[in-house]
Amino acid sequence: MAEEKSIEEELWFPVLLADRVRKAVEEAESFKLDCSEVGKQVDRLSQMLRSALRLANSTPSLYERPVRRIVADVSKNLERALTLVRKCKRSGVLRRVVTITSATDFRKLFNLLDASIGDMKWLLSILDSDGSGGGTLPPIASNDPILSYVWSFVAAIQMGPLPERVEAANELASLASDNDRNKKIIVEEGGVPPLLKLLKEGASPDAQIAAATALFNLATDQERVQHIAAELGIPIIVQVLCDSPMRVQIVLANLVSRMAEHDQLAKEEFARENAIRPLVSFLSFETFLDEPKPQSGKPPSIHSIVQINKELGGKSLATQNHHSYSNSPLHSEGSSRGGHHKKERENEKPEVKLKLKISCAEALWRLSKGSVSNSRRITETKGLLCLAKLIESEQGELQLNCLLTIMEITAEAEANADLRRAAFKTNYPPAKAVVDQLLRVIREVTSPSLLIPAIKSIGSLARTFPARETRVIGPLVSQLSNRNPDVATEAAIALEKFACPENFLCAEHSKAIIDFEGVPPLMRLLRGNENAQLHGLSLLCYLALHAGNSEALERARALTILEGAARTVATQYPSLRELIPKAIYHLEVYQAGSHLHRQSYIP
Structure with missing residues (x-):
């Protein structure tokens, strides 16, 4: 495949074509009035193309997709104009009969050039400082208005000031929620990279929520999830998840859950990017977990101290005995502003904290499903004990998501002897806590949606x-x-x-x-x-x-x-x-x- 031309080269080609048309108009000997009208339209197009070229050179992050599409269409129409006007160079009946040039040909050409002028006018409007299309509809998208809307919104996200970027991201999210065709157009027209950039910059929580919501609405099948991953979206999502306000984390946890649900490769990449640790951390926020204690009467061995420190991220044994798991390094891992957001989390409304826990539990459920490595990671981050505590103390959707996570982890343990022996030994306190809660649910709960995952989990652990x-x-x-x-x-x-x-x-x-x-x-x-x-x-x-x-x-x-x-x-x-x-x-x-x-x- 030929290498794609630079945007400057794309714009210079129709400028040169316009000059050739102007010269051909001057040499025309028949249909002079029509050729003169063509010359006026081409002059206007030439001015617009030069303005677009100046804007393109002065715009640091140019959204090129509509520029290339419209300029290619303008170039075709200028080539048609050049061909028609050149036929008018010599006069004479024989020439006119052979070339079959007529007023109808010029009327068709006027309409095409008018459409190109309309397209260029719209293009200049989205290349200006506010990145807005001004509500107009370019003729090139008259048969498919969604295309122009997508172009306008993506251009605003990529080039506009922050308020317009947030509004445009929300509009894209709304379009994506309507139907799969809109999703396909957004992805094909390059909407994913600007959304990821808006998410990563962290200009405001509203901007991050708008970007994450749009990505969430796009990630409804394997192909689009893989596209987000190919744009290096997963490291960005995990990074922002670790270091953002709680209401942003809710949307991001939902995004992780949806991407993991639709694509196995994305699920594995989330694991490589260490997404499980912050999810377990947020799930255990304000939940006090009992740590394993050494046997009474015997001091802990060096090996046991090292092992406990390794499990808890290197935290000292003395600190472990005085702090809850929610204060562990998991909360600030990879975060330069962890303390600031920790204080915000403590002051958040209870319903916001609950929503985050529900979203994190669902994300862990999706990540653990069909993945031995992810299930092992959850058990290695004190996830079992956290899940057991929440099954005991919570109700509704959070309790259900925790049970579903346990169900998937135990299903993987049933098929993998190493995981089963490591995480579900009968004398292992987290495993015992999980079994106790599963049995309590089976004995006391009447809801089939809760009973079935609890029963499945016990069945998966039958050999333990x-x-x-x-x-x-x-x-x-x-x-x-x-x-x-x-x-x-x-x-x-x-x-x-x-x-x-x-x-x-x-x-x-x-x-x-x-x-x-x-x-x-x-x-x-x-x-x-x-x-x-x-x-x-x-x-x-x-x-x-x-x-x-x-x-x-x-x-x-x-x-x-x-x-x-x-x-x-x-x-x-x-x-x-x-x-x-x-x-x-x-x-x-x-x-x-x-x-x-x-x-x-x-x-």
Whole structure:
């Protein structure tokens, strides 16, 4: 591809064309009156082009997109004028017949040149000091008014004074919220870099909020998120997030959440830019977290002191014992004005603080979803303890977002043994706090939107619980009787993970499920929808495999139910084709009156 011409070269070309047209007008021998009118229009265009050239040279941050588009259109019309006027150089009937020049051709050309004059007039209006288009509509955008609006607003953001920049950013945000076509035009016409610049400069909180809102409204699909990232937007967003007033941080946390939701690469780049630490920090603001204490009677070892200091960003042990987590270095990390904004945060209204926490919790939820590295980072920044405290003390959207974050972190821990062992050891205080709160939600809360993530989280942690930890089984069994079929099914799925052969303690957990009277509600679940039947049958098979001699299974006629399922349901689900016959075999062995102790239950 040819290298793009400089803006000066783009403007000089039509100026030279205009001079050639003027010379051709002077040499015209036919249609002299029409050619003279063309000369007047071209002279006006030439003056406008020269004015645009002067403005372009004197404008430090010129918005080039409309300049190149309009100048290219003007150049085409000047070339048409030059071709037509040159045909009038020689007179004579034969010449006029051959060239077929007529008054109609000139009328068409007058209209084209008038349109170019209108375009140049509009262009000069947005290149002046206020960066405003004055509400006019250039002829080039007459078929698509949105284009001229976008040009005007982007030019104002890039070149105008601060009040006009804020207003234009708000207008772009409004346009972007209307439809995807507007979003596409804004991105194609170079609207993202000026918005990022306005965000980064930090001229005022209103300017940053306007820019962040516009970017938020643009970031609704993967392609546009990647475009923002390609313009180096993610480092800017994280930098401003760390060092801005609370009401700006709310919009930025929402932007992080939306970008992470739509693009995996952006999610990873946010992690590389260390976005998680400030999000956890703001989430834990004014939340006092208990720090791990050394064993009583023994002084802390050098290794333990180093480890604690490493986890808390190098803060001294003495300082840790007297300050809350909200005063940790996370709050001022990367911020030269952290103290100033910290005082502002303390004086903010409670509803603003709540909004920030809700937005940060959602951002952490989106960042942790499908990302082992991000989930690990959250656990390494005391995020688990913070989330547990907020689940305990808060309600509504904040509590829900914290539960959803825990759900995603535990899902990643289920698939990654290193994360599971590092963050969810049974004797690790943050992990214990999380489990306690999840069980409390399962026992006390009735809302399905809160119950489902809590149940999923416990199920994901099934392999971390020892056999003696039967307290997690009872609440799950109780939810098998939940009137909401989705909640009951999720409880069955979670219990499957306790009873499946992949769990080392599957036999002990299966017996615990039966001891907590899980068989009767499980049988009722089998009468539910297709999904409930599938997971209910899987759980029933695991119970039969690992606790086939249970009287509860015999009383519930589990053998009869599985035999019926083998003829109907099993054919539809590959996972049940082998599982159900094995379960039937074990039940037949035990219920046939065999008193022999069998070491293996696999036929």
